[in-house]
Amino acid sequence: MKMSYWKKALSIGLAAVMTASMLAGCGGSGGAAKETAASGGDTAGTQAAADNTASEDIPTYTIATVRWTDAWPTDFLESGFMKELEEKHGINIEWQVYYDSDWQEQKSLLLASGDLPDAFFGSICLKDTDIAQNKDYFLELTDLIDQNMPNLKAVFEKEPELLARAKDRNGEIYSLVKKLPLRPEVCGNVLYINKDWLDNLGLEVPKTYEELESVLEAFATQDADGDGDPTNEIGITGNVSLYTLSGCLRSYLSPFGTMVSRDNNYMGLVDGKPVFMPVEENYKESVKWFSDMYQKGIIDPEFFTQEESMRRSKLQAEGGSQVGLVSAWTADAETGLNAGQFIPLEAVTGPDGKHHVENAQNFLDISDRELLITKNCENPEKLLAWADDFYTDLASLQTFYGSIPDQVKDNGDGTYEVLVPTDGSSLDTSAWSNSMRDFGPKYMNPEFYDKVSLPADQGDGIKLSEDAVNGKYVAEDNVVAFPMVKYTDEELTQLTSLGTDIYKYVEAQFAHWVVDGGIDEEWDAYLKQLDNMGLQDLLTIQNQAYDAYLESMGK
Structure with a gap:
C-alpha cells in the first residue's frame, strides 16, 4: 500500500x-x-x-x-x-x-x-x-x-x-x-501524538513546532505514562534503516518544509523548482532543531543504532506504547494494539508559518x-x-x-x-492476503468511488476519515515531493554512480550532526565536499528529467 x-x-x-x-x-x-x-x-x-x-x-x-x-x-x-x-x-x-x-x-x-x-x-x-x-x-x-x-x-x-x-x-x-x-489527499504518513500522555500531563495538542518540542520534552521527562518512572518514555524513536534521513525529511523535520521524494533521491520541489534538500538552508535549520531535541533526551538515544524489531517493541509495548510521537500511514500500522492511545496530529506550523504535509500520490x-x-x-x-x-x-x-x-x-x-x-x-x-493489492495493472474511475463503502474503523476507512485533519493543507503547501520522472539509460547509469556516494555521505552527516552537533561550523566544508562528489552533475540530470516530465505532461 x-x-x-x-x-x-x-x-x-x-x-x-x-x-x-x-x-x-x-x-x-x-x-x-x-x-x-x-x-x-x-x-x-x-x-x-x-x-x-x-x-x-x-x-x-x-x-x-x-x-x-x-x-x-x-x-x-x-x-x-x-x-x-x-x-x-x-x-x-x-x-x-x-x-x-x-x-x-x-x-x-x-x-x-x-x-x-x-x-x-x-x-x-x-x-x-x-x-x-x-x-x-x-x-x-x-x-x-x-x-x-x-x-x-x-x-x-x-x-x-x-x-x-x-x-x-x-x-x-x-x-x-x-x-x-x-486514496486520501494526504497520500503518505502523518504524525500521530500520544493523546493518553497529553491527558496524563494536562497538556494541549501542540499547534506550532515550538509547542511540539515542549510537549515532547514533557513526555520524555515527566512520567507521561504514569508508571512512576520518568525515564522510560521516549519522545521520538527510529531505526538504523538506510533511509532514516529520507523518512525524517518527510515526517519529523517536515515543519521546516523538507518534503522529498519517496524515491530516496532527496529531491523536492520548492515553489515548483527542483532542489536537493540536504543543501538547503531550511534543511540545516531542521537538523539543528532535531539535534537540540536529541541533546534534551527527546530523541531515542538508539535512534541511529537499533534494528527495526527493537523500534517496534517500543511502539507496541505490552501495557502501552513507550513513544510519544510516531510517523505512520495509520496509527495501528505502527503501534498495533496501542493505536487507541494516539490521535492524528494536525500539521503544526513551521518557521515559515505554513503547514507542510506529504502528498506522494505520484509515487504511491x-x-x-x-x-x-x-x-x-x-x-x-x-x-x-x-x-x-x-x-x-x-x-x-x-x-x-x-x-x-x-x-x-x-x-x-x-x-x-x-x-x-x-x-x-x-x-x-x-487485502494483501486476498488480492494483488498495490501491485499490477488497475484503474478505477473516480465517479465509481462513491459506490464503494469501506469499514470506518479499518485500514483505508480510517485513513480516509482522518484525511480531513490535514487534507486541507495539501493545496497551500509550496514544498512537495519531486515527481517520479523518467531518465535516459545514460542518466540512470550516471545517477547510480553519483548518487551512491552522495547519499551515503549526507546520511552519515545527518546522523553525526544530530548526535554530535557542529553543523554550523562544518556546513561550508560539507557543501564543498558534495560539489567535489559531483552534486552539480546530479542536479543537472534531475533538472533535465524534470523538464522532460513537464513536457510529457504538456506543461
Whole structure:
C-alpha cells in the first residue's frame, strides 16, 4: 500500500521462495493447463482425446510476481476473480511467486540466465535500471496496446499523467501502469501524538513546532505514562534503516518544509523548482532543531543504532506504547494494539508559518512496471487482452480488496461493500492476503468511488476519515515531493554512480550532526565536499528529467 505501510509486512516472517518451474515461452501444453469438463455419452477414450486437445488449445503463460512476505497466502491467484478472468480469456496462468527477502538474488539469476517467464507482474519486480540494462529481454508495447487494450487506451485519454508515466524518454512503452483507487489527499504518513500522555500531563495538542518540542520534552521527562518512572518514555524513536534521513525529511523535520521524494533521491520541489534538500538552508535549520531535541533526551538515544524489531517493541509495548510521537500511514500500522492511545496530529506550523504535509500520490498511487512482457512470450496479444480487463472499476475493486462475494459484497443496486475480515485479521492484512493489492495493472474511475463503502474503523476507512485533519493543507503547501520522472539509460547509469556516494555521505552527516552537533561550523566544508562528489552533475540530470516530465505532461 504505502512504502512504510508495505515495509511493516517484512517483520511478519522470514520469506522463502516458493518452488515453481520456470517455463520459457507460452502457448505450450506443459504445466497446469485447464481440463475440459466431461460430457455425458462420450466413451472414456473419446473423452480423453477431447481433453488433451482442449488442453493443448489453452495457452499457458508463466508470470513471475513478488510478495512482501510468505505469511500472506497466494490461494487467491487460483480462485475468485483471478481465475474467472483466466476463464473469460481462455488462458492458463502459471504464477511463479517469489518473496522480497530473496528476490534480489533470484532476480539477478533470472536476468543473467535469460531463462525468463512470459511476464513480470507488479512494480516491485523490476526497477528502471533492470529494464534499461536488459531492454532486449522485453517487448515494446505501444502498437500492441493500441491493438489489444481499449480499456487502457481510454484511461490514457482520461489521465495524461498515466500515459506520461508509461512512456520512457524515447516515447516507448515497455510496461503497463496503475493508479490506486480510494486514496486520501494526504497520500503518505502523518504524525500521530500520544493523546493518553497529553491527558496524563494536562497538556494541549501542540499547534506550532515550538509547542511540539515542549510537549515532547514533557513526555520524555515527566512520567507521561504514569508508571512512576520518568525515564522510560521516549519522545521520538527510529531505526538504523538506510533511509532514516529520507523518512525524517518527510515526517519529523517536515515543519521546516523538507518534503522529498519517496524515491530516496532527496529531491523536492520548492515553489515548483527542483532542489536537493540536504543543501538547503531550511534543511540545516531542521537538523539543528532535531539535534537540540536529541541533546534534551527527546530523541531515542538508539535512534541511529537499533534494528527495526527493537523500534517496534517500543511502539507496541505490552501495557502501552513507550513513544510519544510516531510517523505512520495509520496509527495501528505502527503501534498495533496501542493505536487507541494516539490521535492524528494536525500539521503544526513551521518557521515559515505554513503547514507542510506529504502528498506522494505520484509515487504511491501511480506507477509503471506493473506488467512487462518478455521476448519469450508467444502470442502476447492474448495476454495483453487479459491484462486490459484489469482496467475496469470492478476488476480494480477486486484486485485491491479481494473477490466478490468473499471479501466484497455486491449489494445488487450498483453499490459494493468491502467486508470486515471474519478471521479476526485486519482489513489491511486481508487485502494483501486476498488480492494483488498495490501491485499490477488497475484503474478505477473516480465517479465509481462513491459506490464503494469501506469499514470506518479499518485500514483505508480510517485513513480516509482522518484525511480531513490535514487534507486541507495539501493545496497551500509550496514544498512537495519531486515527481517520479523518467531518465535516459545514460542518466540512470550516471545517477547510480553519483548518487551512491552522495547519499551515503549526507546520511552519515545527518546522523553525526544530530548526535554530535557542529553543523554550523562544518556546513561550508560539507557543501564543498558534495560539489567535489559531483552534486552539480546530479542536479543537472534531475533538472533535465524534470523538464522532460513537464513536457510529457504538456506543461
